[in-house]
Amino acid sequence: MTTTMKALTLAATLLAAGAAQAQERLTMGATHSASSFYAYQVGITNFLNNAVEGVNINVRELGGAEVSTEALLREEVDMGISVTSSDFAAMNGVEPFRGNADNLRTLFFFAPLPLNFVVAADAGVDSVDALADKAFNPGGRGTSTERQVEQIMETVGITPDWLRAEGGDALDAFQNGQIAGFVKGGNHPDGYIQQASSARDIIFLSLDEEQRNKVIEAYPFFSAATSTPSEFYGETEGEVATLQTAIGINTTTNLDEETAYQIAKAVFSDAGKQAASEVYAPAKAIDAAQLTIDAAVAPLHEGVIRYLEEAGYTVPDALKAQG
Numbered sequence: 001m002t003t004t005m006k007a008l009t010l011a012a013t014l015l016a017a018g019a020a021q022a023q024e025r026l027t028m029g030a031t032h033s034a035s036s037f038y039a040y041q042v043g044i045t046n047f048l049n050n051a052v053e054g055v056n057i058n059v060r061e062l063g064g065a066e067v068s069t070e071a072l073l074r075e076e077v078d079m080g081i082s083v084t085s086s087d088f089a090a091m092n093g094v095e096p097f098r099g100n101a102d103n104l105r106t107l108f109f110f111a112p113l114p115l116n117f118v119v120a121a122d123a124g125v126d127s128v129d130a131l132a133d134k135a136f137n138p139g140g141r142g143t144s145t146e147r148q149v150e151q152i153m154e155t156v157g158i159t160p161d162w163l164r165a166e167g168g169d170a171l172d173a174f175q176n177g178q179i180a181g182f183v184k185g186g187n188h189p190d191g192y193i194q195q196a197s198s199a200r201d202i203i204f205l206s207l208d209e210e211q212r213n214k215v216i217e218a219y220p221f222f223s224a225a226t227s228t229p230s231e232f233y234g235e236t237e238g239e240v241a242t243l244q245t246a247i248g249i250n251t252t253t254n255l256d257e258e259t260a261y262q263i264a265k266a267v268f269s270d271a272g273k274q275a276a277s278e279v280y281a282p283a284k285a286i287d288a289a290q291l292t293i294d295a296a297v298a299p300l301h302e303g304v305i306r307y308l309e310e311a312g313y314t315v316p317d318a319l320k321a322q323g
Contacts, residue, residue, distance in 0.1 A: 023054060023055070023056045024054055024055050024056065024259065025056050025058070026055065026056070026057045026058075026078040026079065026255075026259075027057070027058055027059075027060050027076075027077045027078050027079075028041060028045055028057055028058070028059050028060065028077060028078070028079050028080055028081075028249065029060055029062045029067075029068030029069075029071050029072060029076075029077040029079070029080025029081060030042075030059045030060060030061050030062060030068065030080070030081055031061075031062070031063065031064055031065070031068070031081045031143070032061060032063045032064065032140060032143075032166070032167055033061050034167050034168050034192070035167065035192070036186065036190065036191050036192070036280060037081065037186070037247060037280070038059075038061065039279045039280065040110065040276065040279050040280040040283075041059050041081065041249075042059050042279070043275060043276070043278060043279030043280070044110075044267065044272075044275060044276055044279070045057040045058070045059055046275075047266070047271075047272065047275035047276075048263060048266055048267070051266040051269075051271065051272070052259075052262045052263060052266050053262075055259060055262070055263075057079075060077060062077075062080070062081075063140070063142055063143070064081070064140060064142050064143035064144055064145075065080075065081050065082050065083045065085075065086040065143070065144040065247070066086045066089070066096060066142065066143070066144050066147065067142055067143075068080035068081045068082070069082055069086050069087070069090050069097075069101075069104070069250060070096065070097070072104075072250065072251070072252060073090065073097075073101055073103075073104070073252070075252075075254065078251065078254070078255060079107055079249050079250065079251040079255065080249065080250060080251075081247070081248075081249065082106075082247070082248055082249060082250035083113060083144045083148075083185075083245045083246065083247050083248075084221040084245040084246050084295055084296075084297045085144050085147065085148050085151075085219070085221050085222075085245050086144045086147075087104065087106070087221075087250060087296075087297040087298045088219075088220075088221040088297045089147075090104050090298070091104060091297060091298055101298075103252045103253045103254070104250060104252060104298040104299075105250065105251050105252055105253060105255070105260075105298055105299055105300065105301040105302075105304075105321070106248065106250055106251075106292065106296040106297075106298045106299065106300045106301065106304065106319070107248070107249045107250055107251045107255075107260060107263065107264070107301055107304060108248050108249055108263075108264060108267050108268070108288055108289075108292045108304065109246045109247065109248030109249075109288065109291045109292045109295045109296065110247065110248050110249070110267075110276060110280070110283060110286065110288050110291070111186075111187060111246065111247050111248075111280065111282060111283065111286060111291070112187070112225065112244050112245075112246050112247075112286075112291065112295070113185045113186060113187075113244055113245045113246055113247045114185070114186070114187065114225040114227060114242050114243070114244040115145065115148060115149065115152075115183055115184075115185050115242050115243055115244065115245075116183065116184050116185070116186070116188075116190070116193065116204060116227075116229070116240075116242065117131075117181065117183055117204060117205040117206075117207075117242065118181050118182055118183070118184060118193060118196060118202050118203075118204060118205075118234075119131075119136075119180050119181030119202065119203055119204075119205060120174070120177075120180060120181060120200045120201065120202060120203075121200070121201035121202060121203050121234075121235055122200070122201065123180035123181060124180075125180050125181065125205070126203075126205075127205060127206075128156070128158060128205050128206070128207055128208075128211065129158060131153075131158055131160045131180070131181075131205075132158050132159060132160065133159070133160065133161055134160050134161060134179075134180040134181075135160070135161045135163055135178065135179040135180055136160035136161065136162065136163065136179055136180055136181055136182065137162070137163045137164075137165060137170040137173065137174070137179055137181070137182035137183070138150060138153075138160075138162060138164075138182075138183055139167075139182070139183050139184070139185065140165075140166055140167035140170065141164050141165055141166050143167075144185075144245075145183060145184070145185045146164075148185075148222075148243075148245065149183045151215070151218070151219055152207070152211075152215050152222075152243065155214055155215045155218050155219070156207070156211045156214060156215065163178070163179050167192065170182050171192065171195060171196060174196050174199070174200065175195075175196065175199035175200065177200070181202075181205075182196070185245075185247070187227075187282040188227060188229055188231070188232045188282075189232040189233070189281075193229075193233060194232075194233055197233045197234060201234070201235055202233065202234045202235070202236075203234055203235050203236045204227075204229050204234060204236040204240045205240075206240050206241040206242065207241060207242055207243060208241070209241070212224050212241065212242075212243055215243055216243070221245060221297055222243045222244065222245060223243070223244055223245075224241065224242075224243060224244075225241070225242050225243060225244035226239050226240065226241050226242070227239070227240050227242070228240070245295075246291060246294075246295035248291075248292065248295070250298060251301055253301075253321075255301065255303075256303075257301075257302050257303040257306070258303060259303065260301040260302070260303025260304055261303035261304070261306050261307050262303075263303075264289075264301075264303060264304040264307040264308070265307050267288060268288055268289040268307070268308075268311070272288075273286075273288070276288070289308060289311065289313055290313070292304070292308075293308065293313060293314075293315060293316070293319065296319050299319055299320060299321040300315060300319045300320070302321070305319075305320060
């Protein structure tokens with residue numbers, strides 16, 4: 001090899017190394033891989049890695065919003081799956097969090113998250129009240145769904161015979177007839193509920209208005225929600241009334257403003273909406289930018305605020321960190 005060729009090869013190697021170093025490597029804490037939201041996280045990070053210059057995000061399965069947020073606050077990940085309830089708990093130092101997470105920031109929310117109370121049609125359960133002493137799974141072990149359902153049932157004074165299990169194990173227990181039902185957070189159609197209904201006929205339970213109001217008064221991160229699941233599965237007729245939170249991605253003040261700005265710009269774009277809907281069908285009908293403003297509990301990241309205001313959205317003062 002000539003001296004000139006050696007020099008060119010060395011220069012190319014150095015340029016490649018420089019480009020690699022320029023890539024900001026970030027980690028996103030994710031829910032368990034059996035969830036449709038895990039598929040969303042993988043899909044949206046693939047999109048962001050192509051859409052945002054200089055960013056390389058990898059997904060790390062952690063198992064739920066609370067676990068992910070705890071890892072985020074320990075600086076083990078740079079962003080992660082979140083729901084309004086876990087953000088509220090972190091901001092207010094409520095178990096399992098210790099101390100107020102003043103550095104927690106909202107990056108974006110991508111879907112409302114209604115809680116679906118699902119029971120077998122042959123379980124002899126026709127109301128939430130009838131779940132007392134019944135074998136029942138409140139959601140995957142350690143997930144925000146599990147904690148939310150505990151809060152709801154304690155508030156309305158109903159105590160099932162809880163089966164604590166990971167999502168896959170709870171599904172097996174339901175399909176094998178070991179439990180009467182379970183709670184699954186998410187919009188319809190939901191793959192997990194579809195799997196459950198393939199083994200046993202299912203119905204959906206409603207919380208009555210008094211129950212819903214009582215829970216919302218105690219836990220203001222909830223809001224009332226309705227759905228018509230019979231369009232997709234089950235034998236429940238008409239509308240089902242429940243409670244919902246929202247699911248999204250949180251971060252901390254450690255994430256720099258420009259990176260947060262570029263992520264928000266990409267996620268809230270038409271291309272971002274299309275990418276999201278390819279891995280999570282309900283995203284097609286969701287205005288993620290407005291949902292982020294409506295649902296956020298933790299302050300919005302300053303980069304997100306900059307994008308939203310440039311795009312013409314009004315960001316409430318309550319979502320802007322003070323000081």
